[in-house]
Amino acid sequence: MKYAVIGLGKFGTTLAKALARGGAEVVAVDNNLDLVDEAKDEVTLAVKLDATDEKELLAQGIHKVDVAIVSIGENFEANQLATVILKKLGVKKVITRATSTVRSKILALIGADEVISPEEETAMRLAQRLLVPNIVDYLELSEGYSVVELKAPEKFHGKTIKELDIRNKYDINLIAIKRILPVGKPSEGKTKIVLNAVPRPNDVIEPSDILIVVGDDKSIEELLREE
Amino acid sequence: MKYAVIGLGKFGTTLAKALARGGAEVVAVDNNLDLVDEAKDEVTLAVKLDATDEKELLAQGIHKVDVAIVSIGENFEANQLATVILKKLGVKKVITRATSTVRSKILALIGADEVISPEEETAMRLAQRLLVPNIVDYLELSEGYSVVELKAPEKFHGKTIKELDIRNKYDINLIAIKRILPVGKPSEGKTKIVLNAVPRPNDVIEPSDILIVVGDDKSIEELLREE
Numbered sequence A, B: 001m002k003y004a005v006i007g008l009g010k011f012g013t014t015l016a017k018a019l020a021r022g023g024a025e026v027v028a029v030d031n032n033l034d035l036v037d038e039a040k041d042e043v044t045l046a047v048k049l050d051a052t053d054e055k056e057l058l059a060q061g062i063h064k065v066d067v068a069i070v071s072i073g074e075n076f077e078a079n080q081l082a083t084v085i086l087k088k089l090g091v092k093k094v095i096t097r098a099t100s101t102v103r104s105k106i107l108a109l110i111g112a113d114e115v116i117s118p119e120e121e122t123a124m125r126l127a128q129r130l131l132v133p134n135i136v137d138y139l140e141l142s143e144g145y146s147v148v149e150l151k152a153p154e155k156f157h158g159k160t161i162k163e164l165d166i167r168n169k170y171d172i173n174l175i176a177i178k179r180i181l182p183v184g185k186p187s188e189g190k191t192k193i194v195l196n197a198v199p200r201p202n203d204v205i206e207p208s209d210i211l212i213v214v215g216d217d218k219s220i221e222e223l224l225r226e227e
């Protein structure tokens, strides 16, 4: 898989390096030479060029990729233009980063195959995590249905999985338990996380455990609210 | 729970509104009057003030919150200063948004309880999703162990859950299936997503199904690579 990352801000640079580390072929593009230089040891190829210049993109073969990710932040017209040009040059999938809801709509209409809004997505996840303090992380599987990592409720401490009968009592599926264990000398205070991926009926929930459950959001709220 | 959101850029505004929608008490702060005006109908209180001015923060009672989220983007000194002042004024949890790895380290050292990097986090998730093309989304539960949403591999199409024997063959736990169903008139081409949260032995996998599995990353890669 060949990728082009256009615009080496924080998002573009992180993405280009992560893709390259994952073994992908990555060409990183920016019109700022310093950023191009900084990227060149970590990607397949780093090129200084103006991504709104169709001739330059063609000349450097930037369009010969499977996926192009455009992240020219502040200059929206340039972001838009680079997106349209890359689609025109035949790039099968163009993912463009948006900086506002209005702009994400514009980008989708002018041809971006996918639009990414880092600030919005991260803010929504943080809000969810703050609103339900026991939630450590979550993944929405479907509207109203999620995988949720949450701190074991106090009422569960010291009880066995069998006793708790979570599936029947709460209509939730407990799929794993994350436990924090001390490692090395006690004085060092170091810990490691161990995942119990097959919780058994006689396993006991400990106060610092993190439960990973699947269920509809109402049932999960119910479980957390009962405290 | 009372929240203060300092800095109403895209991140701050999205967060303030999401928290307010979730029923929390939210005071939104910015020194740009237009942004304060735009926010005031969607939060408990919107205040124009300079978040680096300790007296102003005190006067408006901004420090009387449980959690403050500081997201003053471009002006790093202001971002830092607001963070330090809020901790000094006794805010129990201050979450600060960072715009670079170096800055996130500085913020952690000067007292931020948590540091958020939207561009980095989103770029890492996108890289993961691109590197494993069948992955629709994922949640890392623990190092090397994740919940993954992936397109049903071709070899699974038309087979029953029982036949596939996923747990034993791949050491992966299939926890749900997302199916795309047509809705309304066929000519409209509209679809809806239906979640099968309790996959049964005789359920048949269809080509457009999305499987939600839990397992260690190696086993999931194995499953995807076999294609």
Ligand SMILES: Nc1ncnc2c1ncn2[C@@H]1O[C@H](COP(=O)(O)OP(=O)(O)OP(=O)(O)O)[C@@H](O)[C@H]1O
Binding pocket: A006, A007, A008, A009, A010, A011, A012, A029, A030, A031, A032, A035, A049, A050, A051, A052, A071, A072, A073, A074, A075, A078, B119
């Ligand atoms: N016409 C262009 N061709 C190529 N690169 C461009 C062009 N215009 C701007 N860029 C580059 O796009 C990059 C990203 O833009 P900018 O830094 O404004 O975005 P940003 O949204 O702040 O990024 P991030 O949030 O990811 O840090 C910059 O490094 C800039 O040099």
Ligand SMILES: Nc1ncnc2c1ncn2[C@@H]1O[C@H](COP(=O)(O)OP(=O)(O)OP(=O)(O)O)[C@@H](O)[C@H]1O
Binding pocket: A119, B006, B007, B008, B009, B010, B011, B012, B029, B030, B031, B032, B035, B049, B050, B051, B052, B071, B072, B073, B074, B075, B078
């Ligand atoms: N001293 C200050 N006190 C209060 N607000 C401030 C101060 N300095 C800057 N701000 C506000 O912080 C907000 C966010 O800053 P900025 O837009 O630079 O960040 P950003 O990282 O681009 O935001 P985002 O990416 O979330 O859109 C701006 O609306 C700005 O008015």
